[in-house]
Amino acid sequence: MEAPQNTKRTKASEPTLKRLPRYLHYLQKAQDKGILTISAPVIGKELQCDPTQVVKDLATTGVKGRPRIGYNIHELIQTIESFLGYNRANEAFLVGAGNLGMAMMSYPDFQRFGLKIVAAFDTNRDKIGRSRSGINILHMNKFQDLARRLQVRIAVLTVPHTVAQEVTDLLVASGIEAIWNLTPSQLQVPEHVIVQNTSMYANVTLLLKKLQEKDESESVQ
């Protein structure tokens, strides 16, 4: 279970992994403007992060800056992209071609970030046979066979929460190893399956609660 001895890369924490795409996004914009080198304090200032944190996050990828000069922006982008696996094509199946599913299929940017949705599945006969952004919508009863034949390991889950667990069981039985769960359901999966939860509801809740707390603190002042 130990990491290879000769790697300069370290295992990144979840907060670091969430910040790296943000650095990357900023660095790509800076590079487009013709900037060649950049320092951690500049990145930190722009993204409102502590520069020490920036240095630490970037060191996780194995890249090193030079004193007084900073980082070569081209090298930095390449290293972060490689560390995050963006240069690999990770094929995924999307399950649930509803509104959110359709939106996910329409994002060309996911592919730039390493995720390629190669097919979508639904049980609604009105949707089957249609396509969105070149991605065909197939009947769910084809999922298991296709996942095995194409060796697809990733599923994007955008089904109604009422059927989320039932569909998850089928995904797992079909050999899916990683599920991006966009439903509000807490999925039960075997230990070897990775689940990334993105609950829209949890995020709405956080926003509304912060607003409520702000109002309460202002009314007390």
Place this chain on the structure above:
Amino acid sequence: MEAPQNTKRTKASEPTLKRLPRYLHYLQKAQDKGILTISAPVIGKELQCDPTQVVKDLATTGVKGRPRIGYNIHELIQTIESFLGYNRANEAFLVGAGNLGMAMMSYPDFQRFGLKIVAAFDTNRDKIGRSRSGINILHMNKFQDLARRLQVRIAVLTVPHTVAQEVTDLLVASGIEAIWNLTPSQLQVPEHVIVQNTSMYANVTLLLKKLQEKDESESVQ
């Protein structure tokens, strides 16, 4: 800035606020099944959380369980909903009626969770005048006037990231106090404005990275 002295509620941490909607979702399903009382260990087991954490999270809302009996499920649901502000109608404007924006407009569940999108805005003339789920799409040049007149304080931001900051500046100038940022951009806002970031890209990155790390650890074993 201090909280009122006579409240039993405490300020909830961000992890607690993210777990509360999950408890609520589970409790509503349990209530639908006719369950009247429920204990923290049962909730913990179902949602794969430490029961002590469950007790602590629920105590934040001011609710108390009884020894050997647990919580009255109806009271528990009401208290969490009230704590999270779901029983208030928080009106919001959506900005950017693209694929993700349209998906957000089509979610009837947001309203149940306290967020009501009352209008959408875009600059694309093909979209203006259309509607989705009863929400009209208006020209962006009407935003400032309407936000002020209707005293809307919340904006859901689903514009392309290239214009995210520019649009944010307009939202802030129009009196918006809370922005749900669904773009990958890091927004610069004055201190009094609340931003909740939900980066789809950051979540994809986390998923792919975890899969990559799993592969690496397996290849070393």
